[in-house]
Amino acid sequence: MASEGGEKPEVAAVEQVAVTPRLSDWIIPALRLLAFFATLAATLVMALNKQKKTLVVATVGTTPIQVTLTAKFQHTPAFVFFVIANGNASLHNLLMLIVNFMGQKFDYKGLRPFAIAVLDMMNIVLVSGGASAAAFMGQLGRDGNSHARWNKICDKFGSYCDRGSGAMLASFIGLGLMIIISVICIVKLRNHKLVDSSIAP
Amino acid sequence: MASEGGEKPEVAAVEQVAVTPRLSDWIIPALRLLAFFATLAATLVMALNKQKKTLVVATVGTTPIQVTLTAKFQHTPAFVFFVIANGNASLHNLLMLIVNFMGQKFDYKGLRPFAIAVLDMMNIVLVSGGASAAAFMGQLGRDGNSHARWNKICDKFGSYCDRGSGAMLASFIGLGLMIIISVICIVKLRNHKLVDSSIAP
Structure with missing residues (x-):
């Protein structure tokens, strides 16, 4: 009787272990999928952002002399870094999604969550x-x-700026989602500990 | 005999628990102190960064007309954000140092490391x-x-730019130190788990 009474809570704890991560195991992949789409959208919108503008700079006789200016993301180093960072983050999120669903065998000594x-x-x-x-x-x-006498350029390249703003918004949404994921992951590390110590005795 | 043999490894494990964190407990405060000084230096150098420059813009008769330009960090929103972020990080590092040495009583349900x-x-x-x-x-x-036809300004405000670069260098050093601290903290969360499971059986 005494040994049976001692085993029962252990079984209950193991069942709880099997059930509890299943619920939260769907929250993180869902958030990660959203973060993947947000960072991918940020990457693509910024990388494909380009606007041509033809300006008349002078008139010789009756012939207007035109200059075509092109605004590209490559012209600003910060935007190049933006594309690299977001592309990298979307790859990371995709990889983590794959590892999440298929990579049970990659869990070396319980190091994976860390x-x-x-x-x-x-x-x-x-x-x-x-x-x-x-x-x-x-x-x-x-x-x-x-x-610094740096003039604004968005009055000339309006849709270039609007698309850029959209990319940044997507990137900040992705960043927020990734921060939430990371906080959940860190808190889940705590659950790992609690689960272990609740099984052990 | 059998019960004594069973207790001895437990005592050894507890001793190891008492000794092992003491070594690594000095690494993190040392790194945090360095990170505190780096972010504090970044904050102060950028916040006190100011350069006046007097330019002769025209000459009326023999009287030169001078304009005094001042380069301040407040003129650039990115530098204001830089000062706020680094000031905040140095406060955080200081607070964590205080908590590290004096805040044993703040450890509510083992939540502190998380x-x-x-x-x-x-x-x-x-x-x-x-x-x-x-x-x-x-x-x-x-x-x-x-x-974008934005001209460089560092040819006119050389020492302003140099001090700004120094502040950024300090900030990146602080960032690197904080990343190392954070990785160590996450890995230590793993040790928490291992310690628990090694004591338990």
Whole structure:
């Protein structure tokens, strides 16, 4: 009787272990999928952002002399970094989704959740840097800086700026989702500990 | 005999628990102190960065007309964000140092290491954003951007740019240290788990 009474809570704890992660195992992949789409959208919209504008700079006789200016993301180093950071983060999110569903065999000595937490943090650092740099560069393009005599360019390249803003919005949404994922992962590391100590005795 | 033999490994495990964190407990405060000084230096150098320059813009008769231009960090939103982010991070590092040495009583249900890991991440996100935004803005000031017709200003405000670069370097060093601290903290969460499961049986 005494040994049966001692075993029953252990079985209950194991059942709880099997059930509890199943619920939260769907929250993280769902958030990761959203983060993947957000960072992918940010990458593509920024990388394909291009606007041509033809200006008449002078008139010789009756012939207007035209200059075609092109605004591309490659012209601003911050936007290049933005594309690299978001492309990298979307690859990371895709890989983590694959590992989440198919990579049970990659779990070496229980290190996987810790490796994922560290990799998540690295990608958050990158995306945060890229999104912030692009946002301040975009603000400069929109408002200019009178102290440095840098004129705004968004009055000439309106749709270029709008698409850029959309990409930044997507990137910040992706960043927020990745931060939420990372916090959940860190808190789940705590559950790992609690689960172990609740099974053990 | 059998019960004594069963207890001895448990005592050894507890001793190991008492000794092992003491070594690594000095690595993190040392790194945190360095990170505190790096982010504090970045904050102060950028916040006190100011350069006046007097230019002769015209000569009326024999009287030169002078204009005094001042380069301040407040003129660039990215640098304001840089100061806020680094100031915040240095406060965070100081607070974590205090908690580390004096806050044993704040450990509510073993949540402290997890709260520290999450707070660390938030501050890393902020510092990464601030340092990246400032770095790309500084690159623009140093090289200009011919496509947007933004001229470089570092040829006129040399020492302003040099001090700004120093602040960014300090901030990136602080960021690197905080990333190392955060990785160690996440890996230590794993040790928490291992310690528990090694004591338990």
